[in-house]
Amino acid sequence: MNASEKAKAYRAKNPGKAAADAKAWREKNPLAASRDSKRHYEKNKESEKARTSAYRRANLDKYRQWERDHTKERQAKNALRRARKLQATPPWLTQDQLDQMKEFYKACPPGYEVDHIYPLMGENSCGLHVPWNLQYLTREENRSKGNRLP
Numbered sequence: 001m002n003a004s005e006k007a008k009a010y011r012a013k014n015p016g017k018a019a020a021d022a023k024a025w026r027e028k029n030p031l032a033a034s035r036d037s038k039r040h041y042e043k044n045k046e047s048e049k050a051r052t053s054a055y056r057r058a059n060l061d062k063y064r065q066w067e068r069d070h071t072k073e074r075q076a077k078n079a080l081r082r083a084r085k086l087q088a089t090p091p092w093l094t095q096d097q098l099d100q101m102k103e104f105y106k107a108c109p110p111g112y113e114v115d116h117i118y119p120l121m122g123e124n125s126c127g128l129h130v131p132w133n134l135q136y137l138t139r140e141e142n143r144s145k146g147n148r149l150p
Contacts, residue, residue, distance in 0.1 A: 088129040
């Protein structure tokens with residue numbers, strides 16, 4: 001029996017103790033735990049996405065309750081995003097260009113989101129909220145892109 005099989009057998013035999021030991025180790029070694037978690041996610045990305053999606057569907061009531069309980073935080077986050085967008089909208093844009101952006105948002109296909117090619121709040125640069133900086137991405141593509149440059 002190799003080491004991973006022994007560990008698996010121990011966890012099966014002592015579920016409570018194994019979970020407590022793992023939690024204590026994560027608390028004691030947060031950087032290593034974070035690194036291991038990221039490594040595991042990258043190695044098992046598809047199954048982790050499926051597991052997370054299934055959990056969310058099974059616990060939709062919890063998510064909706066969380067949203068109701070955290071209305072103020074969500075409103076503050078959305079207000080901050082709107083303010084950033086306003087600050088990133090240059091005053092020299094014409095009304096035609098503003099209308100063009102409005103139409104771009106309205107024409108967004110189902111299952112897609114409007115994304116800023118150059119992020120409004122990137123690490124090394126900030127993009128503008130202008131028509132030529134917008135694109136359609138699926139939700140998954142947009143989340144994986146994050147605040148990075150293309």
